[in-house]
Amino acid sequence: MSSDANSKRKIALVTGASSGIGAATARHLAGEGYHVICAARRIDRIQAVADEIGGRALACDVTDAEQVDTLAREVGDRLDLLVNNAGGAVGLEPVSEADLEAWRTMFEVNVFGTARVTKALLPALEQAEGTIVFVTSTAADGAYEGAAGYCGAKSAERAIVEACRLELFDRPVRVTEIAPGMVHTDEFSLTRFHGDQTKADKVYAGVDEPLVADDVADAITWMATRPRHVNIDRMTIRPRAQASQFKVHREG
Structure with missing residues (x-):
């Protein structure tokens, strides 16, 4: 691709893009x-993902202010799409046993x-x-047992979304949110349970076709590619087997 053609391509940044x-x-x-x-x-x-898709890899820990400043400098003065995906859950204990770290x-x-x-950015x-x-x-919709910390964090993140949309109402930036329910990925539950594969697998046990990463990615891409005057404020996406945060059909 010529440098002129490349310069006309839209640029997207995805955090937490390693998996x-x-x-x-x-x-x-x-x-x-x-x-x-x-x-x-x-x-x-x-780097492996970037090489596969002809993109660019930039190492960045979003909790490190200097690394984020470096990221912004590397991105430059124009960015068409930011996908704030970096996040995750750690632990599933009641408040009485909470690991506050x-x-x-x-x-x-x-x-x-x-x-x-x-x-x-x-x-x-x-x-x-x-x-x-x-x-x-969907943890931002309400608390569930053992997840006060995670639900609190995702509720706070939703507050950022809603405040940004109000603050940027007169600027040409769309502010959108996707709230996934039960998504079976390789690392989310494994990280939550500190590498305990048995506990991670139990989350999805008996659930017929939980969402997978591609389902959510497809929805994000659809949201991002709507006409510029169309803002998808929030999309909630769950597997059919998950009627709500508290009601999941499990076979057997």
Whole structure:
């Protein structure tokens, strides 16, 4: 591709692009013609994704202010799409047994990290009349047992979404949110349970066809590619077997 043609391509940045929803989203966006910048802590993982899709890998820990500043400088003065995907859950204990350091980790990534990246890249997004997609969770809809820290973090992230939409109402930036329910990825539950594969597998036991990363990536890509005057405020996406946060059909 010529440098002139490349300069006309839309540019997307996906945080947490080393695996799961982030990596799948990077692939889907590349398929739609975006030049995708893949950002995550693990440079080897994001380099592999970037090489696969003809994108660019930038190592960045969203909890580190200096690394986010470097990310913003590398992106430059124009960004068409930011997918705030970096996040995750740690632990599933009741409040009486809460690991508050795990709570701190969840807030640092899901809340402060998301806010830090958004703040740093807003000028470039405004210059391009761009779009922000926040990947929250149905955990932001209400608390459930053992997840006070994660639900609190995702609720706070949703507050960022809603405040940004109000604050940017007169600027050419779309602010959108996707709230996935039960998504079976390689790492989400494994990380939550500190590498315990048995506990991770139990989350999805008996569930007929939970969502997979590609399902969410497909929805994100659809949201991002609507006409510029169309804003998808929030999309909730669940597997058919999950009627609500509390009601999941499990066979056997």
